[in-house]
Amino acid sequence: MAARLDALDRKILAELQEDAGQSLDEIAGKVGSSKTPVWNRIRKLREAGVIRRQTVLLDAEALGFDACFFVLIRTSEHEAAWQKAFLAALRARPEVQEAHRLAGDIDYILKVRVANARAYDAFYQALISEVKIHNVTALLSMEEIKSTTVLPV
Amino acid sequence: MAARLDALDRKILAELQEDAGQSLDEIAGKVGSSKTPVWNRIRKLREAGVIRRQTVLLDAEALGFDACFFVLIRTSEHEAAWQKAFLAALRARPEVQEAHRLAGDIDYILKVRVANARAYDAFYQALISEVKIHNVTALLSMEEIKSTTVLPV
DNA sequence: CAAATTTCCAGAACAATATTCTATTATTGG
């Protein structure tokens, strides 16, 4: 799974993570190469799946998403059918920005972005009506101290 | 803070979130407009800070980041100086992809991406040597069920 | 309600950039 990348690939990835809107010439200049190799490498990194997507990151609060919750979930259900239904429910809900299955005491953690506490409650009610969940703890974010998608390549 | 956006702005943002590599003509076609208004609106959305950045999302595992932890932190320290040092430490560490200050029992939650458990321990030791922390719980992700930066605009 | 003003849009004109191609240089394996 781990792709073999050389120093030039990593420099290119660092530049793209920093600003994917730069021209090839700009990137080539910064990484000490020229257009063609940069372009070929980006194409290969895409094909290899190292670059998953190119996107814009929006300001959640500017769009009215003023509340962010981390949701810790315990469940007594562990059959395949239950898990499938639970995963489908999470993937179908756009409020759920992240979902991880955990090791240990707590089974799942979610990151949920919504307009306000009322919207979170609506989400919560809808979720527990769809799938059986044993125990839920919601942690309310007061302040986003840091948020980055950049990986230190 | 909340910017006033019309239906066209929202369609454009949806397209950019889906794929920021599309040409203006493609986007204009999909949202039912033409190049110029699409271009002008994107520029304004950038200036207004609604669009924060344009970037690429990489495959963490392909790059050797095989472990992801959610870290729950309690502290007895709540003075401004301590908080400032703590925030600076988090922002300086590239392993920390998210950090939120919470309401309630637990004071902070972090999302930390590292190569493996050993790398997490190195991070943990470094952090607690820099700033005083009362209690730390690490939740290990076994599986990333969902991960998206898309906001439902 | 009407006229004036402003804002926004479609399409053309232009500038910049992405993509392809070619000759050359570096790298690898025997």
Add this chain to the structure above:
DNA sequence: CCAATAATAGAATATTGTTCTGGAAATTTG
């Protein structure tokens, strides 16, 4: 050290981003 392969810089072409212009729609003002 030489042949074979892969990668590179730079030129040529195609596509796209950006600016400009005239006109339509919406908004404001009297």
